[in-house]
Amino acid sequence: MSNYGNEEINIPTPAAVPRKIQAVAKATIADDNVWQWIHDAAASSPIQPTVNLGTGFIDHNPPEFLIEAHKKALDSVDSNQYAPVTGSDLLRQTIAELYSPLYGRQLNPVIEVCVTSGAQYIYQIKMAGGTTRYIPLRPPKSQQKTRVSGNDWSLDIAELEAAITSKTKMIYLNNPHNPLGKVFTVSELTAIGNLCVKHRLILLSNEVYERIGCNPSHTLTTVSLDKLLNATGWRVGFVIGYEALIQPVIATHLVLAYSSSGPAQDACVVGLREAEKRGWWSVSAEDVGARIRRLCRALDETGLTYVAPPNAWFVVNIDKINLPKEYKYPPLFGIASIPGSCFYGPDHKALGERYVRFGACKSDAGFELAEQRLALLRPHVSVSL
């Protein structure tokens, strides 16, 4: 028997990791490499510095009342120590109070709300041994208009139903949709809800950016509170649903994270209440709107077709770009973006191939550079296809 004190340093290889875990890790990291790849592509651009319109990284601070509330929470002994597994009582009460009117029923903060710490849904399904099937949103047929709406992208409900098998457990919906900003219509939501009722499926509704309900009774709604309040680094969100569905969410949260940040939760209580009181939601929407309009003007100048969604991202159609031979498209003349194919499942990558995602969450300095860069595109855009 060897003595590890005298063991030759035997640096582990991937073979030390069980094969199943290796496979999941490899797939996850490969998929996530889009960020690394954008970073590398941006670094290799002949035009520097690159403006990063690719990631959703917000380059301005959350509102001052939220920051002040967080600082105050840090002076409280209770805030700094373990928060309850399901979240602070006050935060759950606040969520129930503010979201009950949106749900049209009184939410019970004790058994129908669980505060959580972030998630990557698709990978979690894979890691739990589940199978994912992707139903694509298809772009509008006509590409001739300068500006189209995210709502022009369409979901084929028959295609969705055809993908449901006896093993299907859940439909996962992202509404409003990232990156299109498409808000699903009442008729689309009704059709999706009907499928859930008919096939006894749970609806997992990921409403990251907005407070719009879509709630047949078997719905779990997830909300990223930190995104809502411009503090994506704080890792506080929540899940709302009926008790029978929330219980497993609580158990899973307990196992995976145990609890979420105490001071950040306390700050969010004040943040939510102040945002309501001060009308900050519309201030925030107006701020995003102004950034979107600014990027729209710059895109209008280029002559490209794009989607300008409310409160979300840009999807730009690059069909009309005749790039100089020496160019590979990302980065587009010193602008980092995310290829549209990243937003499609493995069977539908082609649908996104002629699109890139631009984020509008930039500061003035970021915009000025972006405007200069977009102007460089102008000579390479065809007037008509």
Add this chain to the structure above:
Amino acid sequence: MSNYGNEEINIPTPAAVPRKIQAVAKATIADDNVWQWIHDAAASSPIQPTVNLGTGFIDHNPPEFLIEAHKKALDSVDSNQYAPVTGSDLLRQTIAELYSPLYGRQLNPVIEVCVTSGAQYIYQIKMAGGTTRYIPLRPPKSQQKTRVSGNDWSLDIAELEAAITSKTKMIYLNNPHNPLGKVFTVSELTAIGNLCVKHRLILLSNEVYERIGCNPSHTLTTVSLDKLLNATGWRVGFVIGYEALIQPVIATHLVLAYSSSGPAQDACVVGLREAEKRGWWSVSAEDVGARIRRLCRALDETGLTYVAPPNAWFVVNIDKINLPKEYKYPPLFGIASIPGSCFYGPDHKALGERYVRFGACKSDAGFELAEQRLALLRPHVSVSL
């Protein structure tokens, strides 16, 4: 086809949740109910208010330099937005710098450190479909001394090896041990390390409370940075290991949490450096030591046998207590505690039956009440068994 807009409210029952998930959720919540149960038991005590010596809830704040650093981080735009998946560059560099000497080799902060957000190891193994086998620490045979050492509890290495099968992937070690405070000896660690080498197992070493290494090459070491710095509610920890082992940790962290709190990470950079610079580790150890000595004195008065571990918890033997008939032991005369059986796996609960865990992380006011309560025990403790 029904229209969910008109759907009768059909409140989901547990049957709406896949059976496998129901089972895991039920087991997790049942196990975790020890906290609820302590809470209920404390509430039902005839002596009120109850002193909660059960949980490890720290009732004083982290050091001022850590709080100030967190407040400062909240003024930084970068801190408030998404931190990198593996943790902030500066935090990983700081960890590598401070822990390399403890490891006796230069840690690479880019590929050998991953910042994480908390975990419950045993449940995660179950949730991933793994099987857990528990090897108990057995109490010393003699119960006659007033005070015994956590190190008197023993691990049977032959029993550990006998539990290893061809399917075993990992040995999970908690060192120093909670609640005994047992620091495994070099000879024990060598024997455990040898088993890992011999059977090609990964060693997952959970070193929550201390910075003591036990590192054959196939070791993943987890450290709760927030516990180390008295801020259990901040949810920042890290994992150290060779690249091949850290890669799946990164992938899993990406899937489960995406990233950890940005401002808390930045605060921890300052916290770690200041703690080193100011000698705060020994200030903190002395502070815990003083609390332990104070509780020791109160326990000495009762005549009970107990373990007074350095830097951890109390384990009190209640063999000698002859409780009045009307009493069920938790709570012991208005003191909430955790039954020792909670720290044993299903096959070994009996080993912990005559023990309770007391925490020494109390403020002066908490101690004063605890002392009064413990004095009530005195008449019910036998002088000898």
